[in-house]
Structure formats: structure tokens, C-alpha cells
Amino acid sequence: MDCINKSLEGKKKYKLFNRKNTSIFIGLLIFPFLIFAQTVQSDCSNAIPICNDSGSNGTVGGFGVDDFNGASVSGCLGPGGGPSGTVESNSAWYTFTAAADGQFGFDIIPINLSEDWDFGLYGPFEETTGNCGNISTQPPVRCNYSGASGQTGIGIGGSAYSPWLDVIAGETYILMINNFSNTNTGFVLSFAGDVINDPTTDGLDCSVVNTDSYCDGEEINLDATTPNASYYVWSENGDVLAETGPILSGILATETEYNVEVFDANNTSINEESFIIGVISVNAGIGDNIDLCSSEAPLDLFTILGGNPDTGGTWSPILTSGTGVFDPEVDVLGAYTYTVESGDCIDEAIVNVNVETRVDAGANAIVEYCSTGTPVDLFDELGGTPATGGVWSPTLTSGTGVFDPSTDISGTYTYTLPGTSICPETSSFVDVTVTVSPDAGEDNLVLICSTGTPIDLFSELLGTPDSGGTWSPTLTSGTGIFDPMTDSAGIYTYTIVNGDCSDESIIDVTIENRPDAGTNGTIEFCSNEVPFDLFDALEGTPETGGVWTPTLSSGTGIFDPSIDLQGDYTYTLQGTSICPGSSSIVSVLVDVEPNAGEDNSISLCKTDAAIDLFTVLNGTPDTGGVWTPELIAGDGIFDPAIENAGDYTYTVSTAGKCAEVSAVVSISLSEAPIITNIDIQDFSENNILTIEVEGIVSETPFGIGDYVYSYDGVNFESDNVFENVPPGTYDIIVRDLNGCQFDAIQRNVMIVGAPRFFTPNNDSRNDTWHIINAEKFPNAMIHIYDRFGKIMTKLYPNSDGWNGYYNGHKMPSGDYWYNFVATDAEGNLVSRKGHFSLISREY
Known part of the structure; x- marks a missing residue:
């Protein structure tokens, strides 16, 4: 709703707006504007937006929060009597926005003219809201802090008024009205200036005012309290009412015109005004x-x-x-x-x-069938999610929705589902085109030789195929021409298409490979090589099963270099009804094998004369060969005194395929041995005899040869060390098994030792006990003890030995001990202790 402050038929009529249950205060003064009572807001943040005259309907008490943030001065405003000297004491805050350019002022009229009211006007601001934060940091553009009672304001007159203010449309201002004392009766506020008095403009912008209007039939009160009034005459639509006081209460908000005439105590009419009550009527209609x-x-x-x-x-x-x-x-x-x-x-x-929900007949479809295709249910061709139970038209030959391309014709077929009292029937259609199927002919089998000429597969199709189709897989020609030299055997499909219709036929191609005799080959043999299959000499990939000419001695294709003649041999494969035969040639060359003789071996003494190794070879070797390793004397001459034993190879080479041949003469060398030392470890549990020799020619330890050793002249061993040698006197013999100075070397040795037992029974065998070869130690002394340590006897190297008696008494069988003490040839003490057994045997 717009705020209206316009004259009607010479009288001032006003449309009233206010919040529910809030009195409307009407001031009938000499000023040409109606003043409305408003609820007082003591904080800037809750400043009341106004677009017409306003006022308080009672006292203004307190200031809420300190909008000046503790400041005691704001422009001309000093401490307002609040706590701690704040600018505010009993404040009311308003905000308004200019709707036109021009001179602007206002008048603050106390209800009780003896009261002191001050004000501060802040601005201008570009925004209509959010300006309170600037109040404490910028001075007011107009203010009053006179300390005098009575009216105050801007531009109207008197010393209590500030100068007129020039405003520009769109500027927003904030007004703080403050009462210095804590006792007050309120005030009225009216606006003045040319922006207010010009009837062609609205001085203030009412669009920024957020007000509530009265609902149709709502109960309201009209307050027309006027200074110096004695009584009031109220009328409604020209009918005088009984109320004579300043307040007309309990009226219903309807589109009604009220008039009030105000009289003073002298019954003089001091003002008469007409008012139209603003009623808001809302109608949501009837459901x-x-x-x-x-x-x-x-x-x-x-x-x-x-x-x-x-x-x-x-x-x-x-x-x-x-x-x-x-x-x-x-x-x-x-x-x-x-x-x-x-x-x-x-x-x-x-x-x-x-x-x-309307039944869904699905979405339309366009399909194309081949005349040879299988029957199709048109329902399945519909798009969307069609419901079942519909009817197809025109009727199909199946009597259902099944379309048979061989009997039904092209056209549009409509599917219809019945409607209800709310939803109409629904339908969709399938637009069917039946295309005549082409003819790809009939299948066929084709047999062709691998070396045959290319053929057109189309000409191999049976029936009456339509031309213009395609072949798959693609042939190397890019057309239907099949080349057995480049294309593969298999199934080739001929496809011909007419629209969505197609037909196929196949040619099953079998390629018979022409017999492959391979390609010509050449081979060279040595006469000593094993028989060879000439088939393996053919090049390429020849097939088996052919015939060789001229005939070989084997009767097959096996060539024996020792029998068959060199020359050209032809291999031929027979042809078939599809493919001709084929042949190829192997040229054979035979080389004669050389002869190096046969292997042989020979043993020589280092003292033997030089020999020609060629004469040692067996067989009938060819001359002109080469010996390896090279001999010092050269030309195959072997000198035992300067050459080494080993294998000497005679090699004969020849040109051609025959490999070189060789024979080996294995030579072993020996020399007579010389005994250089015999080491004897005797008089022990394990008598050891070690024989050391060297070669008579080489003078190297153990010489060159195969030597065997013996200490008894009977048993010969290759080992030069003998263990567990019984005590006794022996002749050492060393032989060369190769016959160099055989049995030529001997040496006599003595092994000293103690017998382990004796049998003193006068059988001439072991009747006495003595150290064997004790004479090797001429100064030796031997004592014999029984098990109690009693000396049985004392022996010397040349004595006969102990006979088992002590003081004429034969001693019993048992163990006895001996103690041997002597010095050797070098003067070293030799001492041995041991035991032996006396065994009594009676025969």
C-alpha cells in the first residue's frame, strides 16, 4: 500500500496504516499533515521506517544499547542524562528516505510543551539499511541541544529550530529524538518543506516502510488527541456518532470515511478533518x-x-x-x-x-522387415514401456499383433488401449516397410590346384544369384577372383543386400597342393661316409613318395658313397586329376678317402736307439702326412733319449668333402731304477719299510717307468711302502715292468722285532723266545719278567733265547714282559718294552 497525504474536496483525508492492536494517534493541529502514533524503538538497529507523520503514544523511557559506543558527545549533542554521561538518555529512533529533491524540515511537538526534547539527524546514507555503525563516528547534519522546553525541529521557525535541509531523492537519514528528563508524555512528529508541500510528489519514499495494514473487519481505535481541545464531534459517512472524546474505539476496519471536528473551550471549531480507514481485504477463494x-x-x-x-x-x-x-x-x-x-x-x-495414470501405449516405431524374415510381434517394436491388452488395426493375418512379412503388407499399424472416465484412450503406431529379399544363389564346393589359374567365385555359385554382392573374407584381388597362389582355402561368403534385407551363399574352396618334388640340390660325399638319403639333399619342401632315377643300389633313395656312382639323380612325384606331377634333380660328387694307417702302441727304454714312427703304424698308410706334436729330430724320427712319452698323431689331408684322417702311435718310455734309500721303522707293532728309487737316465725321483717293489722276492706291488712287515732278513727287489733292466736291482735288509708268542715243547718250532735280528745291536741287553715283575732270565744278542724255564722249572703258560736296552750305530739309546705269551703245547 502507498502512504497518501493528499487533499480530498478541500478537506484533508488520510489512509491509515498501523500494526494490529496499536492505537492510531491523530493530531489535529494547524499543520497540514496527519500524525500517526508509532511504537517507540530505543535502538538505532530497530529504527522505525516512516513515510508520513508519526509520534509516540506515551513516555519514552531508556535508550536500550548505547548506539554511540560510550561517546558523551555527538555534534551539538552533549551528555543526554544517561548513565556514565552517554549521549542517549530516553531515545526514539526513526529512519526515512527522500523520494524527491528539495527543501526538507520537520517539527517535534511535545504533548506537554514544558518538556525538553532534543534531536540529532544523521546522514545522508546511500543504503536504506545497515547505517547504524556510522552514527558514533560522524556528527549529525542537523541537531538541537538547546536546553529549552517546547517545540523544536528543522526549518519551520524559532531559535529552537535548525536550518532547512536540502535533500536529494534516494538519500536515507536516521533521526534520534531524545528526552533529557526521565519524565515525559511523548511527542508528535510532522514533516514540512517544498518536497512535502508539492502535491505532485511524494516527499518520502514509502516503499522502504515495512508496515502492517488492518484486515477487513479487524477492531481498531482512532486517537485524535489535540492540544487546547475541549471536545470532539465524530461522524461516520455523515452520521454523527455519540463519541465526544479524543479517542474513537472499538470500530471495525472497513472501507468507511470518518470525520472529526475539534472544538476548544469557547465552542470554537479549531479544525475539521476527514479520514478514510485503509482496509486490507485478502481472498484465497473457495477450494x-x-x-x-x-x-x-x-x-x-x-x-x-x-x-x-x-x-x-x-x-x-x-x-x-x-x-x-x-x-x-x-x-x-x-x-x-x-x-x-x-x-x-x-x-x-x-x-x-x-x-x-493414463495407460501407456508406448512410443511410435519405424521398422523394416525382409520378405523372407520370421514373424515378429509388433508389440516388441514399440518404444517406451507400453502396457499389454491393446488392439492392433488394421487386423493382421495372425489375428494378434504378430506380423508375418511373407503374408502381411507394408503400412502403418496402430496399437490402441481403451480409456477411462478420466483418461482418454491411448495409441501408438508401428510403421512397417516390407522389403523384397535379394537372391545370393546357392552354395557350392570348389576344388582347385594350388598352381592353378585364378577363378571367379561368382561363376561357381549355383542357382541364379543376383550380381553386385560382396565377398568375405576379402580376397587378395579385392573382387570375387580367387587366386590359389595367394588366397587361402576355406569358406567364402557371398552377401547381397537390398535395404534391410540380405541373402548369403557360400563357396567352400578346397586347394589341392600340387605334388612338391622340392627344388634341385647338390651334394658332395666322401667315399667313407655312411649311406645318405638323397631326399634330404633336395631344396624347398619336397614331399615323400617319389621315385629316383637312375636306380640306386639300395633300391630306394639311399645313396651309398662306397658303392653308388657320382652323377645326377632325378626325384619324380606323380600328378593327380587336379594337379600335374613334379620332379627335381640332386647332383652327387664322391671324393676318395685318404689313409693314415691304424693306431699302434710301443714301449721303449730311454736307452733305446731312435726309430721312424711311420714304421710303427699298422695298415697301409699314405705317405706325406704330418706328425703332431712335432718331433725334435723331425720327419717322424723318435729318439727315446730326448723325446717324451705320449701320443703322436699322424694326419693325412685331402681336398673335397673327405675329412682329414689320422692314426696315433702311443709311446711309453721307461728307464732302469736305482735304489737310493731304504727307510726302516721296526721294533714296533707296525714295522714299515719304505723303498726310494730314481731313474738311471733322468736321475729323477721314482724315474720314468712302471716300477713294482718286493721285499720277499715273491709278491710285487706298485706301492713303494710296506706296512706290518714281520721281523726278519729280506732282499729288496725293484723291477721295471717295461723290461728296462728287469730284476737287476737288489738290497739286503734286516727287520728287528719281538715275537708275540713261543711254544717251548721241543718240536723245533718256536721253542725259544728271542729278539729277532737282535745282533743288529751288538751291545743290547734283554730282561724277561713274569707278571709279578720277577726276572726270569737275561739275554744277549748272541744268546739262544729263553726256553721257558726258570731255575730249572718250566714256567706256566701266560703273559711275560721284556725290556730291551741298546745303543744304535750312531750311539743313540734304543729302548723297547713289551709283552709276549708263553704257550705250553704237548704232542
């Missing part, structure tokens, strides 16, 4: 029920309401359109409430929407 089909077009639910509803209301729950348009396809059925509001006035109406 209704509506049935919709899900396929219907969106519907504005507003059109369903009865009773001339107001536009501009809201619907809940919110529709997908964001407006009142209900789309049956996306919105859900249910109750939708239409609400109309104006200020605090609200009216509602409900539309109950029922949505019936």
Missing part, C-alpha cells in the same frame, strides 16, 4: 476437487478456485513449476493449499488433486 489424467497438459490450480480469489498467493506444498501450475506428469496427487497474505492478513483455500 475444490479436481480429477486429472497423467497425460493432460499442466493446469493452473488457481483456475480451479471459486469465489474470485486474489492473485499473487502461494501454493504449498511447492509444485515443480515453482508456481501454481500443476503438471500431472511430475507432480503428485494430494491437497494443495493456496495462501494469500497482506501484512498480517491471511486467507487459505485447498484444492484436492486426484491424478489417474
Whole structure:
């Protein structure tokens, strides 16, 4: 609603707006503007937006929060009597925005003219809100802090007024009215200046005022309290009312004109004004029920309401359109409430929407069938999610929805589902085109030789095939020409297409490989090589099963270099009804094998004369060969005195395929041995005899040869060390097994030792006990003890030995001990102790 301050028929009429249950204070003074009472706000953040005259309907008490952030001065304003010297004490805050350019002022009229009222006007601000933060940091553009009682303001007159203020449309200002004392009765505020008095403009911008209006039929009070008034005459639509006081209470807000005439104590009319009460009437209309089909077009639910509803209301729950348009396809059925509001006035109406889902016949389809195709259910061709139970037209030969391309004709076939009382029938169609199938002919088998000429596969098809088709897999020719030299055997498919119709036939190609005799080959043999299959000498990939000419001695293809003659041999494979035969030639060359003789071996003494190794070879070797390793004397001459034993190879080489041949003469060398030392470890449990020799020619330890050793002249061993040698006297013999100085070397040795037992029974065998070869130690002394340590006897190297008696008494069988003490040839002490057994044997 707009604020209206305009004259009607010479009298001032005003449209009144206020919040519910708030009195409207009407001041009838000499000023040409109506003044409305407003609820006082003591903080800047809650400043009341105004676009017409206003005032307080009672005292102004306190200041809420300190809007000056502890400051005691703001422009001309000093401490306002509040705690701690704050600018505010009992404040009322307003804000307004200029709607035109020009001179602006206002008048603050205390209800009690003896009261002191001050003010501060702040601005201008570019924004209509959010300006309170600037109050404490910038001085007011106009203010009053005179300390005098009575009226004050801007531009109207008197010393208590500040100069007029020039304003520009769109500027916003904040006004703080403050009462210095804590006792006050309120004030009225009216505006003046050319921007206010010009009837062609609205001085203040009412669009920034957020006010509530009265709802139609709401109870309100009119307060016309006027200074110096004695009584009031109220009338409604020209009819005088009984009320004579300043307040007309309990009236209903309707589009009614009220008039009040104010008289002073002298019954003089001091003012007469007419007022029209502003009434806000809201009408949401009358609710209704509506049935919709899900396929219907969106519907504005507003059109369903009865009773001339107001536009501009809201619907809940919110529709997908964001407006009142209900789309049956996306919105859900249910109750939708239409609400109309104006200020605090609200009216509602409900539309109950029922949505019936329309049966779905699916989406249209366009199909193409081949005349030879299988029957198809047209229902399956429809798009979307069609429901079953529909009827097809025109009728198909099947009597159902099955289309048979061989009997039914091209055309449009419609599928229809019946409707209901709410939803109409639905239908969709399938546009069918039947295409005549082409003829690809009939299948065939083709047999061709691998070396045959190319053929056109199309000419091999049976029946009457249509031309213009394609072959797969693709042939190397890029057409239907099959080349057995480059294309592979297999199935080749001929496909011909007419629209969506096609037909296929196949040619199954079998390639018979021409017999492959390979390609000509050449081979060279040595006469000593093993028989060879000439087939393996052919080049390429020859096949088996052919015949060789001339005939070989083997009767097959086996060539024996020792029998068959060199020359050209032809290999031939027979042909078939499809492929001709083939042949190839192997040229054979035979080389004669050389003869190196046969292996032999020979043993020589280092003292033997030189020999020619060629004469040692067996067989009939060819001359002109080479000996390896090379001999010092050269030309195959072997000198035992200077050459080494080993294998000497005689090699004969020749040109051609024959490999070189060789024979080996294995030579072993020996020399007579010389005994250089005999080491004897005797008089022990294990007598050891070690024989050391060297070669008579080489003078090297153990010489060159195969030597055997013996200490008894009977048993010869290759080992030169003998263990467990019994005590006794021996002749050492060393032989060369190769016959160099055989049995030529001997040496006599003595092994000293103690017998382990004796049998003193006078049988001439072991009748006495003595150290064997004791004479090797001429100064030796031997004592014999019984087991109690009693000396049985004392022996010397040349004595006969102990006979087993002690003092003429034969001693019993048992163990006895000996102690041998002597010095050797070098003067070293030799001492031995041991035991032996006396065994009594009677025969």
C-alpha cells in the first residue's frame, strides 16, 4: 500500500496504516499533515521506517544499547542524562528516505510543551539499511541541544529550530529524538518543506516502510488527541456518532470515511478533518476437487478456485513449476493449499488433486522387415514401456499383433488401449516397410590346384544369384577372383543386400597342393661316409613318395658313397586329376678317402736307439702326412733319449668333402731304477719299510717307468711302502715292468722285532723266545719278567733265547714282559718294552 497525504474536496483525508492492536494517534493541529502514533524503538538497529507523520503514544523511557559506543558527545549533542554521561538518555529512533529533491524540515511537538526534547539527524546514507555503525563516528547534519522546553525541529521557525535541509531523492537519514528528563508524555512528529508541500510528489519514499495494514473487519481505535481541545464531534459517512472524546474505539476496519471536528473551550471549531480507514481485504477463494489424467497438459490450480480469489498467493506444498501450475506428469496427487497474505492478513483455500495414470501405449516405431524374415510381434517394436491388452488395426493375418512379412503388407499399424472416465484412450503406431529379399544363389564346393589359374567365385555359385554382392573374407584381388597362389582355402561368403534385407551363399574352396618334388640340390660325399638319403639333399619342401632315377643300389633313395656312382639323380612325384606331377634333380660328387694307417702302441727304454714312427703304424698308410706334436729330430724320427712319452698323431689331408684322417702311435718310455734309500721303522707293532728309487737316465725321483717293489722276492706291488712287515732278513727287489733292466736291482735288509708268542715243547718250532735280528745291536741287553715283575732270565744278542724255564722249572703258560736296552750305530739309546705269551703245547 502507498502512504497518501493528499487533499480530498478541500478537506484533508488520510489512509491509515498501523500494526494490529496499536492505537492510531491523530493530531489535529494547524499543520497540514496527519500524525500517526508509532511504537517507540530505543535502538538505532530497530529504527522505525516512516513515510508520513508519526509520534509516540506515551513516555519514552531508556535508550536500550548505547548506539554511540560510550561517546558523551555527538555534534551539538552533549551528555543526554544517561548513565556514565552517554549521549542517549530516553531515545526514539526513526529512519526515512527522500523520494524527491528539495527543501526538507520537520517539527517535534511535545504533548506537554514544558518538556525538553532534543534531536540529532544523521546522514545522508546511500543504503536504506545497515547505517547504524556510522552514527558514533560522524556528527549529525542537523541537531538541537538547546536546553529549552517546547517545540523544536528543522526549518519551520524559532531559535529552537535548525536550518532547512536540502535533500536529494534516494538519500536515507536516521533521526534520534531524545528526552533529557526521565519524565515525559511523548511527542508528535510532522514533516514540512517544498518536497512535502508539492502535491505532485511524494516527499518520502514509502516503499522502504515495512508496515502492517488492518484486515477487513479487524477492531481498531482512532486517537485524535489535540492540544487546547475541549471536545470532539465524530461522524461516520455523515452520521454523527455519540463519541465526544479524543479517542474513537472499538470500530471495525472497513472501507468507511470518518470525520472529526475539534472544538476548544469557547465552542470554537479549531479544525475539521476527514479520514478514510485503509482496509486490507485478502481472498484465497473457495477450494475444490479436481480429477486429472497423467497425460493432460499442466493446469493452473488457481483456475480451479471459486469465489474470485486474489492473485499473487502461494501454493504449498511447492509444485515443480515453482508456481501454481500443476503438471500431472511430475507432480503428485494430494491437497494443495493456496495462501494469500497482506501484512498480517491471511486467507487459505485447498484444492484436492486426484491424478489417474493414463495407460501407456508406448512410443511410435519405424521398422523394416525382409520378405523372407520370421514373424515378429509388433508389440516388441514399440518404444517406451507400453502396457499389454491393446488392439492392433488394421487386423493382421495372425489375428494378434504378430506380423508375418511373407503374408502381411507394408503400412502403418496402430496399437490402441481403451480409456477411462478420466483418461482418454491411448495409441501408438508401428510403421512397417516390407522389403523384397535379394537372391545370393546357392552354395557350392570348389576344388582347385594350388598352381592353378585364378577363378571367379561368382561363376561357381549355383542357382541364379543376383550380381553386385560382396565377398568375405576379402580376397587378395579385392573382387570375387580367387587366386590359389595367394588366397587361402576355406569358406567364402557371398552377401547381397537390398535395404534391410540380405541373402548369403557360400563357396567352400578346397586347394589341392600340387605334388612338391622340392627344388634341385647338390651334394658332395666322401667315399667313407655312411649311406645318405638323397631326399634330404633336395631344396624347398619336397614331399615323400617319389621315385629316383637312375636306380640306386639300395633300391630306394639311399645313396651309398662306397658303392653308388657320382652323377645326377632325378626325384619324380606323380600328378593327380587336379594337379600335374613334379620332379627335381640332386647332383652327387664322391671324393676318395685318404689313409693314415691304424693306431699302434710301443714301449721303449730311454736307452733305446731312435726309430721312424711311420714304421710303427699298422695298415697301409699314405705317405706325406704330418706328425703332431712335432718331433725334435723331425720327419717322424723318435729318439727315446730326448723325446717324451705320449701320443703322436699322424694326419693325412685331402681336398673335397673327405675329412682329414689320422692314426696315433702311443709311446711309453721307461728307464732302469736305482735304489737310493731304504727307510726302516721296526721294533714296533707296525714295522714299515719304505723303498726310494730314481731313474738311471733322468736321475729323477721314482724315474720314468712302471716300477713294482718286493721285499720277499715273491709278491710285487706298485706301492713303494710296506706296512706290518714281520721281523726278519729280506732282499729288496725293484723291477721295471717295461723290461728296462728287469730284476737287476737288489738290497739286503734286516727287520728287528719281538715275537708275540713261543711254544717251548721241543718240536723245533718256536721253542725259544728271542729278539729277532737282535745282533743288529751288538751291545743290547734283554730282561724277561713274569707278571709279578720277577726276572726270569737275561739275554744277549748272541744268546739262544729263553726256553721257558726258570731255575730249572718250566714256567706256566701266560703273559711275560721284556725290556730291551741298546745303543744304535750312531750311539743313540734304543729302548723297547713289551709283552709276549708263553704257550705250553704237548704232542
